[in-house]
Amino acid sequence: MPVSNRDHPFFVLISSPRVLIGGSIVFALALLLVSTVILYGGRQDAMDHAADSSRNTLLVIERDIARNIELYDLSLQAVVDGMYRPDVMAAPAQLRREILFDRSATAPYLGAIFVTDASGRVVVDSRSNSPPPANLADEDYFRIQRDRQAWGLYVSPPHASPLLGGQTVVFLSRRISDTDGSFQGIVVGTVNVEYFHQLLSGLTLGPHGTMALIHTDGALIMRAPYNARLIGRDLRGTGPFTKMMASGEGTFADTASIDGIRRVYAFRHLSGLPLIMEVAPAEVDIYAKWKARAEKVGAIMALFCGTFVGLSILLAYSLRQKARAESALRILARTDSLTGLANRRTLDERLEQEWRRAVRTQRPLSLLFVDLDRFKAYNDRYGHQAGDAALAAVGRCLAEQLRRPSDFAARYGGEEFVVVLPDTNSMGALSIAESLRTAVAQLAIEHAGSEQGRITVSIGAASWQGLVANDVASVVKAADEALYRAKAIGRNRVAGAILG
Structure with a gap:
């Protein structure tokens, strides 16, 4: 007798309630797994996009700072060159000041430039023919140039300068040497930290992202979002700063010591300068859109899979009831209804x-x-x-x-x-x-x-x-x-x- 399709072992197997429910659960789990893999890929894409954006932002900021400091340094070198010219030094004070400082007059955020003698006494002031009665011998930017002949350009941590009415500035200094190399004094200029504030304030990294310029001695020069109380804060010993000092550039995730928010840091040491620039979007901002999308997709998939499994259970229950009914009918067909014995x-x-x-x-x-x-x-x-x-x-x-x-x-x-x-x-x-x-x-x-x-x-x-x-x-x-x-x-x- 030929076997009907319904009696075929494969049909019997797939129509089994347990197999149907188990298969639906396996299918739902597989679907959830595929969705999870896709969503995880989206999460990685969000991180990669944030990392690319951070690197691009970092590059823009680095180039701007490096270019402006180079311009400021040219102004200082011009002053050093002028100090070596006897005709300039023999000129009247007003003319000498105009010659020495003409290239620095249009530089934005560049404050006063001072020239000192070997003892640290200010002898030339870009702002006036009469230099202030000040001595800079105890300042770090003076001592470095005095003690280290080949130092070159020195960039200091941020200081509140009494010479500038207490403004917070970064000092840039160069050594003035005699023909025999002996120390003759320094030329020192100031960069107002407002320059860095304006530079960083024009860029955004989300509600919780930060950007910061840090001196390699650990002093915070500028941070966005701006907080005046944080300028000059010592970051030595913190996790992010320690990692940034370990290599010239890179990317890592860590929790900020200032506000406790976990961020993804992209950083670079500015070439030839004791400065570190970092751009750090917060993880919560990086994954915000992805999380909202993942929650929607996850909810839809969970609802779909739950409905699918639920319908499969209902179908399995119906098949079981049908099988019981068919079994009862088969028994009835093979049983004598009066005596209950086989017919x-x-x-x-x-x-x-x-x-x-x-x-x-x-x-x-x-x-x-x-x-x-x-x-x-x-x-x-x-x-x-x-x-x-x-x-x-x-x-x-x-x-x-x-x-x-x-x-x-x-x-x-x-x-x-x-x-x-x-x-x-x-x-x-x-x-x-x-x-x-x-x-x-x-x-x-x-x-x-x-x-x-x-x-x-x-x-x-x-x-x-x-x-x-x-x-x-x-x-x-x-x-x-x-x-x-x-x-x-x-x-x-x-x-x-x-x-x-």
Whole structure:
């Protein structure tokens, strides 16, 4: 018989409720995994974009600062060159000042330029023909130039300068040497930190991002967003500054010591200058848009997967209910509705299976035909409803008397029953038949038309011994003939037949 599509093992497997639910869960998890991988890739893209933006911003700021400091340095070198010219130094004070400082006049945010002698006394002031009575010998930008001949341009940390009314400035100094190299003084200019403030304030890195210019000795020169109280703060010992001092440039993530916000730092040491420029967008800003998008996508995917799994569970439940209903229908189709025993169709299939097994193993097979005595008279006297009840009681009695799982009883038709006894010889069959006859009699169902006054059965037993090649039909025929003999000798009897 060909196997229908619905009976195919693959169809049976995929229509299994457990497989359906398990498969839906696996599919949902796989979908969530793919979504997670895609969202994680988006997160990495957000970080890469922020890093590229930071590097570009860093490059713009670095070039601006380096160019302006170079211009300021040219002004200082011009002053140094002028100090070596006797004609300049011999000129009247006003003319000498105009010659020495003409190239610095238009430089934005460049404050006063001073020239000192070897003792540190200010001898020339770019602002006036009369220099202030000040001595700079104790300042770091003076001592460095005095003690180190080849230092070149020195850039100081931010200072509040008394010479400039307490303004916070960065000092740039150069050494003035005699022809023999001996120290003759310095020329020192000032860069107002407002320059750095204006430079950084025009750029933004999100609500929590920062930019900072730091001296390599740890002093904070400028920070955006601006806070005047932070200018000059010593950052030595902090995690970000320590990492920035470890290499010339790079990128890293760390928590700021100033406000405790975790940021991604891109930094670079300005070439030839003791300055570090860093650009640090906050992680919360970098991932803000990604997080909002990820939350939406995640919610949609979770809802979709949850709905999918939920529908799969409902479908699995429906399939299970359908399978139970179909199973119940199959059982009903194979069961006698009155007695609860197997019906004729099931009997034929089961008998054929047991016959083949008996032939294959050469083991005996016995068959019992059970018939209620004078049942027509019972129906005529007590009615068909009572007759149906009697048949049901006898059917239950037969089923209860069978002890082995392989033995089974079926309703053959009308008031006849058949009991199949695999691996049972003639003696065993007659013994079981006698116990069945006795059990039915002990039900004591009243039957006024019977010799015993109660319902009894006659049983014909046939046993195939496995010695001669018969067929199952011959066993059925022999049992039926044995039943007629039991009826003929007085009913409520057991008669047997043995086949080869």
